[in-house]
Amino acid sequence: METGVKRFVTLTVTTLPEAGDCMPRARKPGKTCYTTEMVKTLEIALSKVAALSDAAQEQLGRELLERIETLKNLRAEIEVGIGELEAGLGEELDVEELLRQLHQEHAGKA
Numbered sequence: 001m002e003t004g005v006k007r008f009v010t011l012t013v014t015t016l017p018e019a020g021d022c023m024p025r026a027r028k029p030g031k032t033c034y035t036t037e038m039v040k041t042l043e044i045a046l047s048k049v050a051a052l053s054d055a056a057q058e059q060l061g062r063e064l065l066e067r068i069e070t071l072k073n074l075r076a077e078i079e080v081g082i083g084e085l086e087a088g089l090g091e092e093l094d095v096e097e098l099l100r101q102l103h104q105e106h107a108g109k110a
Contacts, residue, residue, distance in 0.1 A: 049060055084090060 049057055052060070
């Protein structure tokens with residue numbers, strides 16, 4: 001007779017009316033797009049997490065939420081940059097000079 005508590009995770013996926021809404025440049029603010037592979041992968045990961053101890057589940061949950069927040073902030077910064085570029089506020093970038101500067105900075109830290 002099993003005495004352990006089983007945990008079940010329900011994952012709800014909302015599909016968007018138009019496939020184009022999930023394209024990076026066409027994505028509507030607040031819309032979340034999932035692919036079949038991502039949902040299956042997440043489902044597998046969550047089933048494996050459910051087998052871990054409560055403490056490990058809590059730690060993984062905190063780490064995942066932190067990662068999601070970081071990605072959300074990066075996406076917001078990218079959207080600001082795209083908006084600035086579309087508004088003509090972009091500046092020409094000398095990639096070779098940028099690489100030289102980064103190499104010098106990195107060499108100074110070593």
